Amino acid sequence: xxxxxxxxxxxxxxxxxSVIRDLSKMTHDPHHTIAMDMAQQSLxxxxxxxxxxxxxxxxxVPSAPFLAWLTGDSTWAVEFFADxxxxxxxxxxxxxxxxxxxxxxxxxxxxxxxxxxxxxxISMKVNEWRSLGLDEVYFDFHVSxxxxxxxxxxxxxxxxxx
Numbered sequence: 381x382x383x384x385x386x387x388x389x390x391x392x393x394x395x396x397x398s399v400i401r402d403l404s405k406m407t408h409d410p411h412h413t414i415a416m417d418m419a420q421q422s423l424x425x426x427x428x429x430x431x432x433x434x435x436x437x438x439x440x441v442p443s444a445p446f447l448a449w450l451t452g453d454s455t456w457a458v459e460f461f462a463d464x465x466x467x468x469x470x471x472x473x474x475x476x477x478x479x480x481x482x483x484x485x486x487x488x489x490x491x492x493x494x495x496x497x498x499x500x501x502i503s504m505k506v507n508e509w510r511s512l513g514l515d516e517v518y519f520d521f522h523v524s525x526x527x528x529x530x531x532x533x534x535x536x537x538x539x540x541x542x
Contacts, residue, residue: 383461384451387477389444391522395502397437397483397514401430431480431516437509443521445498453496456489460519468520475523486517 387393403415411430451457464479481489487510493499 383464384447384457386464386524387443387447387521388524389447391443392440393443393446393522394520395439395441395506395517396433396520397509397512397517398431398433399513400515401432403430431518433518434509434512434514437506437512437514437517439502439505441498441502441505446502449493449496449498454489454493456492459485460489466523470522476520477523478518478520480516480518482516483514486514 403409403412404419409430415430450460460479460481462479464477466475467478468476470476490499490503490506494503
């Protein structure tokens with residue numbers, strides 16, 4: 381099963397930007413002590429890196445046309461799916477698949493996709509994000525088969541023993 385097959389193309393994806401904060405310098409942050417301890421114990425400085433979402437940089441778009449472009453006409457699929465993982469869920473408990481690109485790579489992807497209807501539509505909506513100084517852009521997708529409707533359809537389609 382490919383990465384794209386794990387994503388529900390019938391559900392909207394969410395694109396949102398973030399800025400990176402260094403918790404080692406944010407002594408007033410309630411997570412400062414915990415993050416410092418984890419970074420020191422694990423010898424992993426990534427614990428000091430906080431991706432802070434920017435409220436003004438959030439957009440919902442249909443998944444299907446974006447995935448069709450990504451896996452069809454673009455050269456971005458390998459890089460885009462490289463970090464795809466299930467690290468979040470909705471308030472209703474539905475699992476989300478999340479991936480991200482650096483801000484620079486996000487703008488490069490949009491530039492490379494110029495002329496594709498879906499990319500042009502996204503570009504028009506996010507162009508104002510350039511002034512927000514985003515460090516990373518995240519993409520959340522619903523897992524295929526994770527919605528209540530999908531579960532009902534799958535259970536209805538299951539064979540019944542008689």
